[in-house]
Amino acid sequence: MKTYISPWPQAAKLPDFPRSVAVLGATGSIGVNALKVMARHPELFTVMALAGGRNGTLLAEQCARLRPRYAAVLDDAARRELEAGLPAGYSPQILVGPDAFTTLAALDEVDTVLSSIVGAAGFEPTLAAARAGKLICLANKESLVLGGHIIRAACHASGAVILPVDSEHNALFQGLMGLESDDEIARLILTASGGPFRGRDAASLAGVTRKQALAHPNWSMGAKISIDSATLMNKGLEVIEACHLYGLPVGMVHVVVHPQSIIHSLVEYVDGSQLAHLGMPDMQVPIAHCLGFPRRLGVDVPRLDLARVGCLTFEEPDLAAFPCLGLARDAYDAGPSHPVVLNAANEVAVAAFLDGRMGFADIPATIEAALDRHRPVDVSTPEAVLDLDRAVRDEIRRALWPDAD
Numbered sequence: 001m002k003t004y005i006s007p008w009p010q011a012a013k014l015p016d017f018p019r020s021v022a023v024l025g026a027t028g029s030i031g032v033n034a035l036k037v038m039a040r041h042p043e044l045f046t047v048m049a050l051a052g053g054r055n056g057t058l059l060a061e062q063c064a065r066l067r068p069r070y071a072a073v074l075d076d077a078a079r080r081e082l083e084a085g086l087p088a089g090y091s092p093q094i095l096v097g098p099d100a101f102t103t104l105a106a107l108d109e110v111d112t113v114l115s116s117i118v119g120a121a122g123f124e125p126t127l128a129a130a131r132a133g134k135l136i137c138l139a140n141k142e143s144l145v146l147g148g149h150i151i152r153a154a155c156h157a158s159g160a161v162i163l164p165v166d167s168e169h170n171a172l173f174q175g176l177m178g179l180e181s182d183d184e185i186a187r188l189i190l191t192a193s194g195g196p197f198r199g200r201d202a203a204s205l206a207g208v209t210r211k212q213a214l215a216h217p218n219w220s221m222g223a224k225i226s227i228d229s230a231t232l233m234n235k236g237l238e239v240i241e242a243c244h245l246y247g248l249p250v251g252m253v254h255v256v257v258h259p260q261s262i263i264h265s266l267v268e269y270v271d272g273s274q275l276a277h278l279g280m281p282d283m284q285v286p287i288a289h290c291l292g293f294p295r296r297l298g299v300d301v302p303r304l305d306l307a308r309v310g311c312l313t314f315e316e317p318d319l320a321a322f323p324c325l326g327l328a329r330d331a332y333d334a335g336p337s338h339p340v341v342l343n344a345a346n347e348v349a350v351a352a353f354l355d356g357r358m359g360f361a362d363i364p365a366t367i368e369a370a371l372d373r374h375r376p377v378d379v380s381t382p383e384a385v386l387d388l389d390r391a392v393r394d395e396i397r398r399a400l401w402p403d404a405d
């Protein structure tokens with residue numbers, strides 16, 4: 001079976017309970033939801049390490065509640081905030097800087113890593129967890145987009161297991177349960193909400209504001225993924241994520257727009273059956289599924305009442321108004337270095353949009369131009385991936401803001 005990265009129950013070697021967990025990105029949207037899930041089941045989880053980025057104050061509150069042995073932040077300013085917020089008599093080991101996250105991901109005392117840092121910064125910690133043979137609950141889709149081939153190989157060598165937290169991939173994982181052979185799969189169908197601008201044409205998108213783009217109709221998420229949802233790049237990254245997780249060609253991964261976000265994705269089998277996963281759009285559900293797998297854990301989420309929802313609708317994605325989805329599919333097909341370029345260009349463009357330095361329509365244009373300039377390079381090592389990631393970011397910044405320092 002090719003699809004070893006997400007285990008079927010019979011193949012997976014999973015840590016026993018209580019699981020000893022490192023949460024990377026604890027102060028983000030996924031991290032906060034994961035802490036809620038674990039707080040509801042204290043007998044099943046020991047929070048061993050909490051890592052935040054620059055929000056030392058929130059991390060201190062989380063540490064005060066959960067008393068992890070380790071904490072990590074990105075810089076000294078966040079470290080000072082963290083230290084100032086810790087209660088007397090409790091002093092976790094504090095690590096600072098980007099290397100801290102890879103260190104925590106590979107700690108001997110940790111058996112389960114929730115990878116929920118945003119962006120390419122999640123690649124090295126996820127790889128460290130893969131090399132160290134951990135159970136990886138993966139929210140950080142960008143790490144597979146950058147180097148899914150490298151992470152797969154590391155999992156294969158160490159016995160590490162990845163379970164997908166991303167709701168669509170978690171739905172697929174559940175729909176693939178009990179699969180006997182890969183050739184029984186006809187296709188995977190990812191659902192997309194369509195984001196806040198569904199139904200609008202390209203011309204009307206040019207002037208949309210940051211506030212409008214951040215206002216996702218169904219999900220409450222971090223800023224970067226919210227913009228990715230508005231451009232449909234999120235779905236593009238998810239197509240690539242699905243190809244890596246399930247070892248399938250991009251032609252077998254389809255997308256349908258489903259504005260209610262109740263069906264989280266579908267697996268179509270060769271007999272024409274489609275298995276759908278339904279639930280309320282709340283990330284606690286897939287997070288609990290991964291952290292507790294193969295157990296089902298209770299979560300404090302409103303129950304889905306289909307009679308109240310009334311109707312579920314579906315439509316084709318509009319690739320003309322939202323070119324990012326097509327750019328991502330093409331990038332995956334073009335070879336392993338193109339997705340690195342796609343992701344780096346997207347991260348620079350989204351950050352520039354959020355800072356007010358770029359319009360919404362400039363996001364796909366920036367990515368397309370970077371992909372057009374790119375000539376394939378070897379990205380078979382993590383160093384090569386990271387070099388290319390850096391080079392693309394520098395090139396775009398120089399081209400767009402030549403006067404910046």
Ligand code: NAD
Pocket residue numbers: 024025026027028029030031051052053054055074098101116117118119121139140141142165166167219220221222223224225283
């Ligand atoms: P977020 O912005 O809310 O949180 C990001 C976390 O990463 C924060 O803790 C932040 O401090 C930390 N961080 C940011 N930059 C960092 C860096 N350079 N080094 C170390 N830590 C850093 O993001 P989110 O919405 O929680 O998303 C996290 C990841 O999960 C993303 O990859 C996203 O695509 C994925 N995801 C999120 C959702 C969701 O509903 N939020 C759903 C599916 C997948």
Ligand code: MG
Pocket residue numbers: 166167168238
């Ligand atoms: Mg998703």
